Amino acid sequence: MILSAEVSLPAADLTELGNPFARLGPRSNGPGSGSGIGIGKGTGVGPGTGPGAGPGDGGGTRGSTDLGGISGATSSPVLLFKVEPEFSEQARKAKHQGVVILYGEVDTSGRLRNVRVIQPLGLGLDEKAVEAVKQWKFRPGYQNGKPVVAAATIEVNFHLL
Numbered sequence: 499m500i501l502s503a504e505v506s507l508p509a510a511d512l513t514e515l516g517n518p519f520a521r522l523g524p525r526s527n528g529p530g531s532g533s534g535i536g537i538g539k540g541t542g543v544g545p546g547t548g549p550g551a552g553p554g555d556g557g558g559t560r561g562s563t564d565l566g567g568i569s570g571a572t573s574s575p576v577l578l579f580k581v582e583p584e585f586s587e588q589a590r591k592a593k594h595q596g597v598v599i600l601y602g603e604v605d606t607s608g609r610l611r612n613v614r615v616i617q618p619l620g621l622g623l624d625e626k627a628v629e630a631v632k633q634w635k636f637r638p639g640y641q642n643g644k645p646v647v648a649a650a651t652i653e654v655n656f657h658l659l
């Protein structure tokens with residue numbers, strides 16, 4: 499049997515690639531507007547407005563042109579110690595589960611500060627998530643060999659077994 503080396507493949511629209519069996523819905527960049535990632539407006543990442551990352555508006559790591567002491571780390575913080583969050587009694591009774599997304603800043607000592615809920619889950623789970631991550635310990639982000647304050651977005655999963 500002789501096979502032809504000339505095979506014509508269909509042209510693929512690379513912007514439409516994905517799971518062909520997935521349900522239809524918004525593109526994977528999130529529910530926000532302006533082509534950003536997350537719940538914000540504009541081209542940034544997170545809940546803010548504009549091209550920055552995190553809450554606020556403008557550019558920069560926190561989504562603000564005033565970085566408030568946060569510099570762009572050349573190495574990201576690394577989680578060293580983690581406390582698992584507890585389920586709230588309300589959520590357990592309702593069999594409520596999902597993900598809480600938090601935003602915070604890892605300081606130069608490796609502690610999370612200025613923690614805010616950017617995607618709540620409710621039924622007491624948001625509070626349990628914040629309570630747990632405040633006990634976490636990180637290796638801070640570094641820039642030019644020195645520890646710096648770095649922004650962090652943290653997903654806390656609540657799943658019943």
